[in-house]
Amino acid sequence: AQTVTQSQPEMSVQEAETVTLSCTYDTSESDYYLFWYKQPPSRQMILVIRQEAYKQQNATENRFSVNFQKAAKSFSLKISDSQLGDAAMYFCAYRSNFGNEKLTFGTGTRLTIIP
Amino acid sequence: GAGVSQSPSNKVTEKGKDVELRCDPISGHTALYWYRQSLGQGLEFLIYFQGNSAPDKSGLPSDRFSAERTGGSVSTLTIQRTQQEDSAVYLCASSLALMRGRYEQYFGPGTRLTVT
Numbered sequence: 001a002q003t004v005t006q007s008q009p010e011m012s013v014q015e016a017e018t019v020t021l022s023c024t025y026d027t028s029e030s031d032y033y034l035f036w037y038k039q040p041p042s043r044q045m046i047l048v049i050r051q052e053a054y055k056q057q058n059a060t061e062n063r064f065s066v067n068f069q070k071a072a073k074s075f076s077l078k079i080s081d082s083q084l085g086d087a088a089m090y091f092c093a094y095r096s097n098f099g100n101e102k103l104t105f106g107t108g109t110r111l112t113i114i115p
Numbered sequence: 116g117a118g119v120s121q122s123p124s125n126k127v128t129e130k131g132k133d134v135e136l137r138c139d140p141i142s143g144h145t146a147l148y149w150y151r152q153s154l155g156q157g158l159e160f161l162i163y164f165q166g167n168s169a170p171d172k173s174g175l176p177s178d179r180f181s182a183e184r185t186g187g188s189v190s191t192l193t194i195q196r197t198q199q200e201d202s203a204v205y206l207c208a209s210s211l212a213l214m215r216g217r218y219e220q221y222f223g224p225g226t227r228l229t230v231t
Contacts, residue, residue: 004157035219043204045158045222091157100171102148103208103220105157 002027002094006106013082014114020067021077021109023092031097034068034075039089039108048090051075079111087113117141119223121207127229128197136192136226140209147190148220149182152204161205164190197230204228 003026013019025034036048051059051068058066063080079086092106120139128134140147145166150158160174164184175181179197184190194201204227208220 006157043206043225043227045206045208047219050219100163100165101146101210102160102163102171102174103150103158104160105150107155107157 002029002032002096002104004092004094004104004106006092006109008109009107010110010112012112012114013079015084016081018078018080019082019111021079021090021092021111023075023077023106025073025075025092025094027073027094027096029096029098033095033097034066035093035095035103036064036066036075036077037091037093037105038086039091040087045091049077082113084113084115087111119207119209119221121205121223121226123226124224125227125229127231130199130230131196133193133195134197134228136194136205136228138190138192138207138209138223140188140190140207141221142188144209144211144221145187146210146218146220147184148208148210149190149192150206150208151176152206152225154203158206161192194228197228199230202228202230 005024032053034051038046049061049064065078067076089108091108093103122137147164149161152158162182163171179195182192204225206225207223210220211218
């Protein structure tokens with residue numbers, strides 16, 4: 001079974017600065033996706049960024065980028081130019097490309113933005 | 116178009132009572148998932164529906180939990196004889212189809228269940 005570990009329960013960053021959230025995972029599969037989701041107080045899970053395991057190039061979406069280290073099974077999220085609206089819970093998730101394609105989540109990191 | 120909707124938004128029930136939680140997926144989405152988010156935890160998979168195939172119930176924590184999906188659209192998660200440990204946020208997600216993970220899952224706002 002796959003597992004996802006987020007070792008930082010809470011992080012804080014000064015507005016306009018850069019912060020990196022860590023995630024490691026364990027799997028024996030070679031074909032999978034990794035995701036970062038954002039969950040604000042509204043509870044709505046919002047997809048921030050995705051990475052396909054077969055792609056060596058790290059994914060980027062505007063101020064959000066990942067550092068995907070497949071051999072190390074590491075998938076960190078970097079948020080540049082942090083904004084107040086980035087404050088939320090961030091979840092790392094794994095999805096196999098086989099079977100029911102369910103998402104396996106880490107326990108989350110609560111990100112606080114300091115004005 | 117409309118996103119995934121869930122009702123009720125919040126539900127408070129007494130221990131031992133049955134509850135029904137509803138999910139309306141995005142129109143045309145054939146795959147539907149239920150997840151549970153307990154306090155301070157990530158989401159855990161409960162059950163999965165794909166088209167007219169038999170559901171994958173491998174994540175259901177006990178036989179008090181069941182779910183159905185009528186007409187390939189609306190889904191209802193039922194918890195019988197609720198216990199305090201059932202208190203959590205129940206999230207529903209839908210996606211277009213299974214295609215080597217190409218399609219993302221879109222989440223609803225969840226139902227917060229409190230068992231007193």
